[in-house]
Amino acid sequence: MRMTVFGTGYLGATHAACMAELGHEVLGVDVDEAKIERLRRGEVPFYEPGLPEILQRHVDSGRLKFTTDYAEAAEFADLHFIGVGTPQRKGEFAADTTYVEGVVARLSPLLTRDAVLVGKSTVPVGTAVRLQGIADWHVRGGVRAEIVWNPEFLREGFAVKDTLTPDRIVIGLPGGADEQSPARELVEEAYAPILASDPCPVIVTDLATSELVKVSANAFLATKISFINAVSEVCEAAGADVTVLADAIGMDPRIGRRFLGAGLGFGGGCLPKDIRAFMARAGELGADEAMTFLREVDSINMRRRERMVDLTVEACGGTLIGKTVAVLGAAFKPNSDDVRDSPALNVAGMLSLKGAQTVVFDPQGLDNARALFPTLGYADSALAACEGADVVLVATEWAEFVELDPAAVAEVARGRFLLDGRNCMPGDAWREAGWTYRALGRGIPVRPASHTAANSGRLVTS
Ligand code: UDX
Numbered sequence: 001m002r003m004t005v006f007g008t009g010y011l012g013a014t015h016a017a018c019m020a021e022l023g024h025e026v027l028g029v030d031v032d033e034a035k036i037e038r039l040r041r042g043e044v045p046f047y048e049p050g051l052p053e054i055l056q057r058h059v060d061s062g063r064l065k066f067t068t069d070y071a072e073a074a075e076f077a078d079l080h081f082i083g084v085g086t087p088q089r090k091g092e093f094a095a096d097t098t099y100v101e102g103v104v105a106r107l108s109p110l111l112t113r114d115a116v117l118v119g120k121s122t123v124p125v126g127t128a129v130r131l132q133g134i135a136d137w138h139v140r141g142g143v144r145a146e147i148v149w150n151p152e153f154l155r156e157g158f159a160v161k162d163t164l165t166p167d168r169i170v171i172g173l174p175g176g177a178d179e180q181s182p183a184r185e186l187v188e189e190a191y192a193p194i195l196a197s198d199p200c201p202v203i204v205t206d207l208a209t210s211e212l213v214k215v216s217a218n219a220f221l222a223t224k225i226s227f228i229n230a231v232s233e234v235c236e237a238a239g240a241d242v243t244v245l246a247d248a249i250g251m252d253p254r255i256g257r258r259f260l261g262a263g264l265g266f267g268g269g270c271l272p273k274d275i276r277a278f279m280a281r282a283g284e285l286g287a288d289e290a291m292t293f294l295r296e297v298d299s300i301n302m303r304r305r306e307r308m309v310d311l312t313v314e315a316c317g318g319t320l321i322g323k324t325v326a327v328l329g330a331a332f333k334p335n336s337d338d339v340r341d342s343p344a345l346n347v348a349g350m351l352s353l354k355g356a357q358t359v360v361f362d363p364q365g366l367d368n369a370r371a372l373f374p375t376l377g378y379a380d381s382a383l384a385a386c387e388g389a390d391v392v393l394v395a396t397e398w399a400e401f402v403e404l405d406p407a408a409v410a411e412v413a414r415g416r417f418l419l420d421g422r423n424c425m426p427g428d429a430w431r432e433a434g435w436t437y438r439a440l441g442r443g444i445p446v447r448p449a450s451h452t453a454a455n456s457g458r459l460v461t462s
């Protein structure tokens with residue numbers, strides 16, 4: 001099958017390469033000439049494990065091409081996926097849908113025959129119907145551009161796997177589940193290779209439901225994380241251990257252990273802006289009360305970042321002035337170079353504002369971090385970041401941080417204080433090596449390093 005994919009970011013580039021992997025002929029489209037040039041050479045402009053290999057394979061095979069030319073795209077296929085960004089609007093909670101609208105408005109008048117435009121971006125409910133109006137307005141006489149929705153659930157770091165072997169495929173059609181149409185056939189045909197090799201449920205529904213499925217899924221995930229982080233606050237106050245608690249409640253299959261990882265909370269380009277956009281859209285629809293709890297979900301999440309800063313101040317004996325803090329992690333999660341709304345960088349920035357010399361290291365996110373926060377200190381390795389540090393703070397759970405040798409870090413660091421913002425470090429090993437180990441949600445009052453060696457066992461042995 002021939003198809004195009006508009007937008008070549010984390011979502012679009014992955015979708016384009018994976019569609020080629022499924023055997024389709026794909027044209028990736030973007031307005032960013034420099035990005036398209038890199039993709040044409042087989043270079044992925046961001047870090048995503050497994051993607052460079054399939055991108056290169058299909059650039060070489062000729063099944064995957066890239067262009068900035070919308071007319072070429074209109075001519076190339078009858079099926080067009082849209083995976084451009086829907087960021088938070090400046091100064092508002094609502095999502096900015098101008099890029100999605102822009103694709104539809106620019107592509108529609110160039111179509112010379114009927115086509116199906118498949119939205120994959122996360123959008124406020126009602127967007128697809130609005131886009132249909134834009135398409136109808138712009139198309140040439142006698143041409144029909146049908147808007148359908150097909151939300152994407154991929155996680156960064158697992159994007160290839162999530163695209164090639166999804167948990168489910170959701171297709172939103174104007175006529176809902178009963179609609180039998182060329183549009184439905186085209187979308188089903190695109191995914192047929194997935195269903196043939198590794199079947200997953202396909203849910204066909206109306207446009208509004210399909211749009212809401214995506215924001216509801218992200219709101220639920222955010223709520224689950226904030227739930228455990230709220231409990232984490234109580235654990236700190238009560239001297240309990242949130243990790244043991246999460247293991248225990250997670251054994252109930254109705255609850256499940258995944259996304260009960262207490263720590264610095266959620267960041268990235270999706271969860272924070274999606275819950276805000278959901279609140280804003282519910283408000284516009286007159287259902288604002290239904291989603292006000294998401295305000296609390298957001299607040300709990302942001303409070304964890306502040307708590308991390310407070311813990312660091314305590315670990316430094318009450319002031320950050322004159323202190324050096326190694327911040328291990330800049331990406332919003334491991335196996336990604338994405339620093340959008342990253343809790344790690346947010347904490348590093350706050351520590352710096354409070355007078356600390358902050359030295360950040362991340363295995364993949366350094367360039368993006370430098371561009372966003374040029375005034376922070378950066379190092380080229382975890383050990384280099386820890387040189388002379390009074391406190392070492394783990395903010396992103398990269399495997400190489402978890403595997404750090406506490407003795408090796410002790411050789412370069414000034415202090416012996418490890419703050420675990422992700423509950424990922426082997427606390428016992430660090431404690432045995434003479435470190436004071438402190439993690440979010442596993443609370444006893446923090447003491448300066450010299451006082452804590454004796455009681456630090458209580459932090460980790462419950
Ligand atoms: C999310 C959704 O998972 C995905 O389905 C959707 O398509 C896009 O948004 P992503 O943003 O890639 O994916 O990251 P995700 O793995 O969901 O993690 C989001 C944030 O939550 C990260 O900052 C992560 O560190 C944090 N998190 C996750 C926790 O704090 N605790 C957890 O237990 C899990």
